[in-house]
Amino acid sequence: MATPLVVSEVFKSFTMHLRDGIKLPVVNDVNFSVASGECVVLGGPSGIGKSSILKMLYGNYAVDAGQILVDHKDRIVDIARADPRTVLDVRRHTLGYVSQFLRTVPRVSALDVVAEPLVARGIAAPEARDKAAELLAKLNLPQELWTLPPATFSGGEQQRVNIARGFITSHRILLLDEPTASLDAINRRVVVEMIADKKREGVALLGIFHDEEVREAVADRVLDVSQFSPRKAVAA
Amino acid sequence: MTDTPLLKVSGVSKFYGSRIGCKDVSFELWPGEVLAIVGESGSGKTTLLNCLSTRLMPTAGSVEYRMRDGNFRDLYHMSEAERRFLMRTDWGFVHQNPADGLRMTVSAGANVGERLMAVGDRHYGKIRETASDWLTRVEIGTDRIDDQPRAFSGGMRQRLQIARNLVTGPRLVFMDEPTGGLDVSVQARLLDLVRGLVNDLGLSAIVVTHDLAVARLLSHRMMVMKDGHVIEHGLTDRVLDDPREPYTQLLVSSILQV
């Protein structure tokens, strides 16, 4: 089985220069990999560093040390060291990410927000919009909202737009940060099915799910992030 | 991904007497890439932008530009005539104050048409048609084509300036605080327009702004300047969400949310 994502000896801390330069260690020596068709769930208490790991993998947070190896267009890219242009290319073609909250852009309709990752890959706008409509329908977003910018949507509506945007491409790796947190039971089940489809397509998924039921349904294994916590190391 | 940059900047410095304008700036800009230059007032953003666009001659350093024939040319060693031609055809420059980039006493249509004539268009009907197309693209009613920009609102003037710059199909656009003097609601509209045009046309752009939200929305990559130096440089969302330098942390923390 292919392993498109390998994380090796990754360290992360924040230095708060506005707070007398205190250093806040977050994770030490993170090692794991995710195989195609597998869904790995990051577990552990609030503040332990789960989201920070996802953000480092996506190139959104810098990495102090270690490697994040991604199989991108038949070569291996180390996200920890890649230049911005390469990171953006990896995001466009290989690595998808559903953040916990949608970042809205003024004046762009929900349909176009969702279609955008396909358009960025060179797919014609009408075709991309059709696919976007299909996903929004599956996620039960009322059709009268599709042409509106999501800025005024409810939390759950925005999150469904965000999920559709993350799932529209056939990226080989998908990162999910609590995608179901603000959804009702019906839509949670839709997302569980969508994740199962991605697994069948051979996508490598790495996610954070607080909801027990969702986690049970999607996880092939749970990786406890506490084992990478420097605080644990100090206590031991 | 193309593997040749459009612009290669190395060691660009500009001194005003003994005062530093900008110091030892190096980077490459790639086709389709939007770079934001941010920093506080007086940090050297405009100085750098003007050096890159050859509106100002630097004290040291070089800037190479990939011409349409694929060859790199050193901008500071071109003849004045060559440089002017480049600025009129292959580049755009959007000023903070539209009055600096427009001719206020000729019509909106002529403001756009003028750039076309500069690249050799002579057919009046066609020029007018293209001008009218571009006014529509920047959301100015075609019934305003014969009005002078003096009669336009600030937002309309700025959109006209953008049309005037983009009509010749430039490959590189420089913008100095393009949303600077505008109301917040007018800014949003302009940003959305610029974002769409940059995407559709595959332009490269260098945008100077002190507004981090503008940088977030428009740019792929960001450079933070302080006292003439580039102190942090990286992927825009990385710099904004995980700023490393004390000054960048201060900048990011002084705004509510970007």
Ligand SMILES: Nc1ncnc2c1ncn2[C@@H]1O[C@H](COP(=O)(O)OP(=O)(O)OP(=O)(O)O)[C@@H](O)[C@H]1O
């Ligand atoms: N950009 C940042 N700057 C400074 N500190 C940060 C930043 N992002 C996260 N942290 C800190 O890093 C630690 C880990 O945060 P993270 O968001 O990764 O936790 P989490 O495991 O996802 O928690 P939760 O389950 O509550 O979402 C926290 O102490 C947090 O305050």
Ligand SMILES: Nc1ncnc2c1ncn2[C@@H]1O[C@H](COP(=O)(O)OP(=O)(O)OP(=O)(O)O)[C@@H](O)[C@H]1O
């Ligand atoms: N023509 C000039 N002669 C002397 N000093 C100058 C000149 N132009 C700029 N400077 C100085 O160079 C420094 C950088 O100025 P610059 O205009 O590049 O700043 P900026 O970052 O664009 O600021 P702002 O955000 O206020 O536009 C400042 O200290 C400024 O006073």
Ligand SMILES: [Mg+2]
């Ligand atoms: Mg989290």
Ligand SMILES: [Mg+2]
């Ligand atoms: Mg300036």
